[in-house]
Amino acid sequence: MRRPLRHPAGPLRNPTGLLSAALIAVLVLLALVGPPLWGGSAARVDPGRINQGASAAHLLGTDALGRDLLARTLVATRLTLGLALLATAIGTVGGVLLGALPALLPRGTGRAVVAAVDILVAFPALLLAMFTAVVAGLGAQGAVLGIGVALAPTFARLTHTLTASIAGADYIAAARMLRVPRHRVLVRHILPNIAEPLILNTAQSMGTALLGLSAMSFLGMGVQAPSYDWGRLLNEAFGHVYVTPSAVVAPATAVALAGLAFMLLGDAFAKAAAGPGTPAGRTTVPATAPAQAPPAPGAVLEVRDLTVAFPGGVTPVRQVSLTVREGEIVGLVGESGSGKSMTAAAIGQIVPHPGLVGSARTRLCGVELDGLKGAERRKLLGSSLAMVFQDPTSSLNPALRVGGQLAEVATLHDGATRAEARARAVERLGRVHIKEPARVVRQYPHELSGGMRQRAVIAMGLMGAPRLIIADEPTTALDVTVQREVIRVLREVVDDTRAGALFISHDIAVVSELCDRIAVMYAGRVVEELPADALRAARHPYTRALIGSLPDMDTDRSRPLTTIPGRQPSPGDVGAGCAFADRCALATPRCTTRPELRTTGTGHAVACWEAP
Incomplete structure (x- = not known):
């Protein structure tokens, strides 16, 4: 009896993934409802309750203007998560584009880009973020740009490594033989097949961005008054920490829990994607003189x-x-x-x-x-x-449907329309004895058996009229x-x-x-x-x-082969x-x-x- 395939466990089926997802869900909920519910308490100034400790009226105390610290922490969730999300987006998009450039540029220029990325990766990320923030100007905008620039080299290195790992795949070689433009090879064949680890890295980078932005605001280089995020709240409370220690509890706990939640969720996704037991994570040479003999008959x-x-x-x-x-x-x-x-x-x-x-x-x-x-x-x-x-498996692009891959040969080389190429793909699949070819053209390679995939590759070779x-x-x-x-x-x-x-x-x-x-x-x-x-x-x-x-049948089985x-x-x-x-x-x-x-x-x- 054939044993069914065993799929890796989902990221939310283990305690770590479930806990991190629950924490992030709470943070998102607070970001949505926090300002409407507690915005008034967070902004209300009370001169009679300046720098007070925890009390029944203010569970975590007040700040230098008598404002409720717990309310301000809850309200700051929206700005903190929003800035972290924006910085992560800048780092992800910029890093992927930078890491993909060597696949588009000439060899020499591509190597120069890789060398520049290596230098940036070796540079301390926080120092790079601070330098960028100083150049761009202090404030939330400079901090977001700085953290995004600091995240980009890591994404660039990961993208370049993943791109190089599949650059020698047979379906990439086939696309290049068909004269598919470099940018189309990158967008259609390479990026879809390296998207998963990039997405996993994005989840972890969200936690890194949140911690980095909080650190920038704490140092006075991030969010400026009257706006405030968790880092800004820590900056304001730090001067009174020995008098009212409870002033730092709420923002410090929020920063720690949020950063930990995003990193744990990224790790859970990585482990789920890796599966059980797998760690996450023409020139010529000299030859004899060309022969002018006539072609061999036939x-x-x-x-x-x-x-x-x-x-x-x-x-x-x-x-x-x-x-x-x-x-x-x-x-x-x-x-x-x-x-x-x-x-x-x-x-x-x-x-x-x-x-x-x-x-x-x-x-x-x-x-x-x-x-x-x-x-x-x-x-x-x-x-x-x-x-x-x-x-x-390596000849067929796992991110594309079988029919699309076969049709690409006809559309790019023979100039066939999409309908003509699809009809030809169905006919060629039928020629190699694949049952229900009209259904198979809509399937992905992983949905076919090994023998069907091999016959699909033969059908791909027959999309033209090979001699x-x-x-x-x-x-x-x-x-x-x-x-x-x-x-x-x-x-x-x-x-x-x-x-x-x-x-x-x-x-x-x-x-x-x-x-x-x-x-x-x-x-x-x-x-x-x-x-x-x-x-x-x-x-x-x-x-x-x-x-x-x-x-053979006459071989003496009592003797070694x-x-x-x-x-x-x-x-x-x-x-x-x-x-x-x-x-x-x-x-x-x-x-x-x-x-x-x-x-x-x-x-x-x-x-x-x-x-x-």
């Missing part, structure tokens, strides 16, 4: 000597050559870290900075990509290439039954559209079932390429080891010889020289000196 993708390098001598992809023809599925298989996904990223031209990409030839639909200008290249990639990533589909381990996170459904959908899509497909996986059994040809990668290179139906005739020791590690000894070298540690030599039982001194990929039969090539 090829939708032709890559020669593709190389990807990163600073420090890290080269995850080394002179990879691949050809994918119409209606053909080519499998790219190998252990994790062999360079499969980076090869796909290089073909789609989404290698992250500071990666360097170079090739002797990269042709998509017979067009040389390196010969195109930036806009032309993006248009060709956007219309002819579809990428299906490993994790559909090449790159599926990067699309079945890894799915159970066996759903894996077979996704594989069937991919096979049907290729057969129906006659598109070519590059299917990337570490599971050689899945690849052999789905693909027409297989390319085996090891340490950044293709070490063998052969037809899928000739897999049992593989010649490279690594390919044979992968096949040998697969259990077959494994490949040793481990694959990291991209920065690959030597000049055969990278597999240290793990190979057939290795000889000749293997200190790297073997080239050579043809050994029809559609079969292998890079091994000792291949039988």
